[in-house]
Amino acid sequence: MSLCARSSAQTGPNDEFVQHDGTRLTLGGEPFRYSGPNIEWLGIEAYGPSENMGPRYPTHFEVDDALDTAKMMGARVIRAQTLGDSVGCDLCIEPKPGEFNPEAFKPIDYAVKAAHDRGLRYVVTLIGDCTYCDNGGIGQYTEWGGSKNINDFFSDPKLIAMFEKHIAALLNHKSTLTGIALKDDPTIMAWENCNMCGIVAMMSGSKQGPALIKWVETIGAFVKSIDKKHVYSDNSGLFLKNPDVLNDKTPDLVTAEYYPHFNPLFGMAFGIKNTADSFSKDAALITSHGKAYSACEYGWDVSDWPTQDDFRPALTAMESDPNISGDGFWALYAHAPEYGWQPMVMPTNDIRHAKAVASDTGQWWSLYYGGIDTLVNSRDEMRARAEMLRTHAFKMAGLPVPPHAIPPAPVITTKSLGIIRWRGSAGAVNYSVERAASAGKWELVCDKCAIDSDMGWPDLSPQGLMGPKYRVTAYNADGKASEPSAER
Structure with missing residues (x-):
């Protein structure tokens, strides 16, 4: 069988599109619920702020190992930011404004085909939230456009047109492995407009609520003008402060992120406090506006839930609430190609920084299925919580928890x-x-x-x-x- 086409004889559940039906997601006419990891690096590794070792493409082994681990953990959907968001670096999809790198699409093609072959799907983020990075995120577009005001990304027609050109190049890209354009590939579950970019804008002091809401609608309309088959997901986070965004008809799915250890920071800025009850509270609000809801990111470790007894009610709340279509923990890492694990992203040797409320570090977010000791988590604690996440994923899918898969030979x-x-x-x-x-x-x-x-x-x-x-x-x-x- 040629890799250039999928035979109709091979069609199955992963060749159907996940659909939006009111407040639910469906597959083949049946309700579709899921849990799974965020795997940020499938398109490009070490892309973003302060990441060690610089941008590089993942090996096929790393991608396969991560997807095999996700599948074994019960995942149905993976949120994969760098399958869509990489701008401003030599290895990126868009190294310079309007210039697209064919080499950058090769790891994307591999990751999409590898997921399809395993019955997995992706939520693909179109742009990240970084406003200050050397490369990447919405700040890259404002730099390209000659603006020092991050809010211009959401209102300047020139910057919006630049972003739309990136979206069009991605959605229209035809895989070198399957011959299928991404806009036609059911391995993609949803296109996500950004990574909490509305919250980032509001933290910069923006009072442009109406302009931000208009941006969500504009990007959604543009995505749907190219691709009417996939779910359009709004992860701007705007609904947390501007519920009027939920009146916009373009998003099919609205998502949010949950890190209780950031409560002091976001509590001061927005009056937001994440608890185990937050998932159902937000789901009720979003579904009351006729949209599906997912918790696209949440913390899993002791920084966010000090004990397993603290963490379990959060998982149970998601499992038991039919208004919650899906969720994704942050974040899964893979074995390294030679031995051991992939390096920790944004590490620190300072335990005070590792535990700081406002810090971002892999010491608290990196999940290695076999477990490692970090400045925040013990190996045994990481292992135990990985098993909790595995059980949770099968429950979200409405499936019994099976025995663990036999590992491949080392x-x-x-x-x-x-x-x-x-x-x-x-x-x-x-x-x-x-x-x-x-x-x-x-x-x-x-x-x-x-x-x-x-x-x-x-x-x-x-x-x-x-x-x-x-x-x-x-x-x-x-x-x-x-x-x-x-x-x-």
């Missing part, structure tokens, strides 16, 4: 000076290592003693220093084993 990548390193397996929580002399029997030398956050497994015995063969087996949370790695 791949040993290096063997040097008695240190064995391997590429991790999606869904693994620990690993065993076996050793054999060149013609000898296999001997278990590490019984589930290794984890992905280790820097490798050291064999300090004389045999290890003399270079025997090794193989590695991954184990899931049920204690079930993968196939062993190829020996090395």
